[in-house]
Amino acid sequence: MKNSGYTIFLFLLINPIFTLQARNTISATAILRQIEAGKTVSYENYEIIGNLDLTSIQNRSFSREINNDSTQKIIWNQVKVPLNFQHCIFKGSISGYYLNYRQNIVFRSRFRKPVVFKNCEFQGESSFQNTEFQGKVDFTGAEFKTEALFKNAEFMKETHFQDVHFRGDANFRSVIFKKSASFIGAYFEEEAEFRSAKFHRGANFYKALFMSKALFQSVEFYKAAFFKEAQFKREFDFQGATFNGKEFNP
DSSP, X not given: OHHHHHHHHHHHHHOHHHHHHTSOEEEHHHHHHHHHTTOXXXXXXXXXXXXXXXXXXXXXXXXXXXXXTEEEEEEEEEEOSOEEEESOEEOXXXXXXXXXXXXXXXXXXXXXXXEEEETOEEOSOXXXXXXXXXXXXXXTTOEESSOEXXXXXXXXXXXXXXXXXXXXXXXXXXXXXXXXXXOTTOEESSOEEXXXXXXXXXXXXXXXXXXXXXXXXXXXXXXXXXXXTOEESSOEEOTTEEETTEEEOO
16 A cells, blocks of 8 residues: 555656646536526636636626617626635636627626635636626736736726736726725736726725836826835826826826
8 A cells, every 4th residue: 555655646746747637627617507597606726617708698687878879789797696716727718798799789797796816817818898896806916817808897896906917918998996996016017008097986006016008097096096116117107197186297
């Protein structure tokens, strides 16, 4: 028995690929089925295999809006359960938005409960464009390998992006933060765009590192905005930004 155990130990030592394959995995399809069934989603130290397309879930509501003199149908995909992912790796893409040009239909996601992606790694595309987060949101320590797309998203509760590593572009254009938003220690390798964003209850960029362009044109900071010890390695633009209603042009 001792020799058998020693042999297994040597096998794992010289075959690290086998060890990695033994990690817990779950398919994105299985997670989508959980959401549709109304079951709480909670995973730690898992690899999520496949594309997590939240626009495909069948819990839906409908609305319409006039856009460019045409009526656009909006389908809201309702995520009614909490999502809790910690130390997980998303091997495929994750998407909460889809536009069908032919039929002029937009699929958008609405998260009714808290959303947690702490210390997670997003290896594929991440699209939360036009998404509505009604509960608390926590991306603390996450890493985005490609563009992090949050354009036009709306965050209703406290939002945490501290110590997040954005390896691709970070697109927060026209995002609305109803409560406090924390980007403490965030690392932006590529372009960070916050143009026309609205921070209603304070923004904290303490010790944030901007390695490329930092675009804050026309941003509205209704409460305190902290940039103490933040580093801007390339050009930054705050033209037209307002702090507590006062325009700021550095």
